[in-house]
Amino acid sequence: MGHLLQYVLNGLARGSIYSLIALGLVVIYRGTGHLNFAQGEMALFATFGAWWINDHGVPLWLAIMIAAGGAFVVGGVIEFGLIRPAGKKSPFAVVVITIGLFQAFNSLSGLLFKGAATGLPFGTLFPNKPTDFFRLPGGAIWRYEYVGVLVTVLVITALLFLLFQKTKVGLAMRMVANNPDSAKLAGVPTNKILMLSWALSASIGAIGGCLVAGINANVNLGTMFGVFLLASAAATLGGLDSPLGAVVGGLSLGVIESLVTNYPKSWWGSTYIGADTAIAVAFLIILVVLLVRPSGLFGSTRVERV
Amino acid sequence: MSPEPTNANGVAPLLDVRGLTAGYGQVQVLQGLNLRVAQGEVAVILGANGAGKTTTMRAISGMIARKGAITFSGDPMAKRSPDEIVRMGIAQVPQGRGTFTDLTVEDNLRAGAFVRKGADIEADIQEWFDVFPRLRERREQKAGSLSGGEQQMLAIARALMSRPKLLLCDEPSLGLAPIITQELFAVLQRLNAERGLSILIVEQNANLALGIAHSVFVLETGAIVASGTAEEISNNDAVRKAYLGY
């Protein structure tokens, strides 16, 4: 039982990062119905940006804030300059563009940051000496680093929920997500809201990327690949248009991944079952959930009476 | 019976639409449409399915590309965007109601006040709850869970939250039971009589339309083919045959 708690705690830390990236996906999906395949690589680019700023003597947390601000601008520009014109042609064009951006941001990172392919050392965000942990009843330990990641994500999530539920901009975002035509008729400048959604999503991604790099103590061109895969799975599991679903989906997948990876190891002392199997199991679970609930755990099934 | 530049009493109309053309892609639906709504009146566009009623409403609200001259209180608005038009004082209840189904009833009303600022928004919400007590009972429910009639009431209240000078209603009777429809039209009539709200309604149901209208425009394949007072239109033989069936 001690193991169980341990694996769950470890899984929650990683899972919270999936949640964050998934939230970024959901913020865009809700507004436009587009899946941003470049979410992970945009985050990667911003993470390299934070590394670069930090490397020039700026404290890491401040560097991350600056990178998140830069990502905000880049996200808005991408919506305005690429996604919006493409969306007027066809939704398919948008898919192609986000896949192109995926490639572009990865290549650009490789070009601009020397040593990106093999990896650059990323600073620690939370105390992470071997002795930095809480001891829990039953023998489990909870590393400060994991607590820090989880708390950071939960705080950002709470802020996002406040934004959605308590501010006028948030109301406008919910209006556009629910019924773009009616939002326009109510006077919402929907284009600005979509631009804001992309900007916000890119910022969220930037922070997510930096959290991953912080835990890995390294950032390289492959850092966000698996994370994005699981985050998009988390968003799908949660229902794509539900922020709550993204959070629950991400945390669940993180825990599942941790259990599937670690239990066999503790039983057989082997490492045969690795991250790949974890991903396979995660996708199997998603498949089952979607078969039972096609709109995901929290996705809107659009109960509408005529 | 073609529309005159001004009303009989010489006052410039609240909404004045001239030579309006609009459509979808290559297809031109509206073929130079003219209509006027005077301050304080209920005007009705009567037309069969597919005549272009919804297209007219969407063109007025700036939801689709259009050409022609449209003025509101004398201000040109044919080139304005939907949010600017709402700010000018025109609110539309679209066909199919357009409620924000995932939002609560209360948030739907706040949504309607998007173009406004200030503390009196909450007071207005309470006011519309007084007018529509059913909405107050359901204020924390998602709008999608309301009945069709309740949703139509909500859609109207939501539009009125922007404090418009002119309310556009696109087929409010669609899909509603006759008794609910009557209730709804009574509400619209009261809003006009008691608050002086100007209303432009689009309807297929001629009996309903003629019952509430001060002036009527008959729309056929994208152009106004007859217009006049409700009485004049009721006595027009061709219109009677086509829309009233006798």
Ligand SMILES: Nc1ncnc2c1ncn2[C@@H]1O[C@H](COP(=O)(O)OP(=O)(O)O)[C@@H](O)[C@H]1O
């Ligand atoms: N989005 C659209 N794209 C193409 N054609 C449309 C669209 N909406 C309506 N139409 C066409 O425009 C004409 C007028 O439609 P509409 O204004 O909806 O009529 P009404 O509201 O009077 O029933 C119809 O022939 C309809 O098929």
Ligand SMILES: [Mg+2]
């Ligand atoms: Mg119609």
